[in-house]
Amino acid sequence: MSQLVVNFSGNERAIPAPVTVAGAIKEFDRDVLKKTLAAKVNGEDVDLNKELSATDQIISIEPITADTRDGLEVIRHSAAHLFAAALLDLFPGTKLGVGPALMDDPRYGFYYDVIAPRNLTEDDLPVIEKKMKAMAKQNLPYRREEIEKARVLDIFAERDEPLKRELIDEKAGDNASIYYIDNSEFIDFCLGPHVPHTGKLKAFKLLALSGAYWKGDAANQQMQRIYGTAFATQEELDAWTKQREEAEKRDHRKLGRELDLFSISDEFGQGLILWHPKGGIIRNEMERLLREELENRGYSFVYTPHIAKRDLWVTSGHEGNYADSMYSPTSIEDEEYRLKPMNCPFHIGIYKSSPRSYRDLPQRYSEMGTVYRAELSGTLHGIMRVRGFSVDDAHLFVRPDQVHAEVVDCLDFAIKVFETYGFDNVKFELSVRGDAENKGYLGADADWAQAEAQLASALDQRGISYDRIEGEAAFYGPKIDIKIEDAIGRVWQLGTIQLDFNLPERFELEYTAEDNLKHRPFMIHRALFGSIERFFGVLIEHYAGAFPLWLAPVQVAVLPITDRINDYALEIAGRLKGAGFRVETNTKSDKIGAKIRDAQMQKVPFMLILGDKELEEGKIAVRERKQGDIGQMSLEEFLETITQQKLARSL
């Protein structure tokens, strides 16, 4: 009898062959087999029902279990197939595109791009989901076959699946791996692995319907994409659903309205923000923090217009490369002007306004510069993606030998500011020029090498671990992107520190060096928030609207229990205002519970509850927004606490 030797988690055993992977695992550990979905055999991902034939070599088998990331990926991928199978059953003639598992998108777990005989609507999703559940119950096996490419192409030609054929043609080798599910019309071109049968899929849900271009190219036809998610257990799916509801509660558009922070109205234009007084207070505090840091770090403050002559944008290259995102030109006295989509050319104008010596560098110009971009309507999203926004912009004009120190300072700046907001997890990505690729990179090789080395060494010096991404640099220079993780684990791309070999060249920037010759300065674009509107949106969601004291539009709510106390309340409020705090006094004739509820819903950090007792004793009763009642104290004591919190910008 032939046999093979299997190494399973360090144990070796001879097993009669042929045997399936599942059969082999069973010889070692029946319990592990129960939660195993697929396996790695000699490092290769395979299905459990793959047959192993006799061999002299030792075969290593590692299980892929449901409780691992690899296992989840198998579940999600299999769920996408189950979806396709259900869809084919309900809508015969549906053409399939691609249907991958999504592992890094917190919103979804998989999708499938399809073209159904009629456009699917949201009402179809529950019907399809029901069919999926019915199929899951039947424990239908997923079967894999490797077939010669030409035959596979014939199969999909017969089934009239032109998109799949295109994929197979492009991706398959001599043989193509296909999957089918028993008792279903479904056949797919796919490497796997999958769960052994549909019964292993216990917790899945269809979520959303959208359009998606074939191969992600807007020039191609648009298909329908159905999003869903799947987990190993119902408990995990429930937890995910709960997390999703939590994110919805934090939606900046909802909170922006409830807390009266900003509004967007079609009357003024899509994607244009009206900052209300309370939003304005927060913005002002955000800018105050920035201003302090900019001053400390030797930046100067500049102000530039919102519009400039068209010729300027020709010189800068925006007319050539960016015109689609710019508002159309407007004319006065036969001269054309365009709204600015970026601030850089203006700062360059300031640099060029007089001759520069090497002693003058670095020049650091900062500006909260408002720019306008003609974004497609479908891309707009609340305050996060708009058509007019302000960039916390700065441009540094530096000598080559200064790049390193300037970048270190930029990194330091970013970390300090984001820490103040309570973002402890700041991620950095260094994007460099990929080798061998020709993306039309500008600038000399030596400059690139030097610039990339300086960015890397700046990151190293500041002790920052970062991801290095080859080939992601802009055509005009390498960059460091800054990303932060918010309170519920979502990652936001914000600022960037970007070297630019293009604009100094285009505008012929120079400075006179010690050798009395003209040299070209390096230019660094630097923004921490990217857009203050967007960052404000991130903050709203990060804090769930409960801004720390230093940012809160109303810092203290003074709540008298009866009308008798109103005068005392106004006196206390007056003293707080005198000390520089933002205070609202509620003298309505509501009960104290209602006043507290009001203040609580407005997420005011501190409430002062004032009744006869407080009036008599000349004290205040303090309620903190999260802790609740924290007892009586003197106004002086309270002032000391909040003054300290405010100055420290405590969270």
Next chain:
RNA sequence: GCCACCUUAGCUCAGUUGAUAGAGCAACUGAUUUGUAAUCAGUAGGUCGUCGGUUUGAGUCCGACAGGUGGCUCCA
């Protein structure tokens, strides 16, 4: 811009098979003077997104457009 869905009072939403608009909260007025998340009563508030069509009759059916939402492409 493209695909799907949505649009009724400031906000959140009802409005059955077509018969001249309804609630809660908010606002305002009055009563109440209250001890840690909603006191009671009253008043006011809407060309049902816009335009057109079907119909004796449209918030309701059909069409176009606008805006919004979720995505795609793009992106701060």
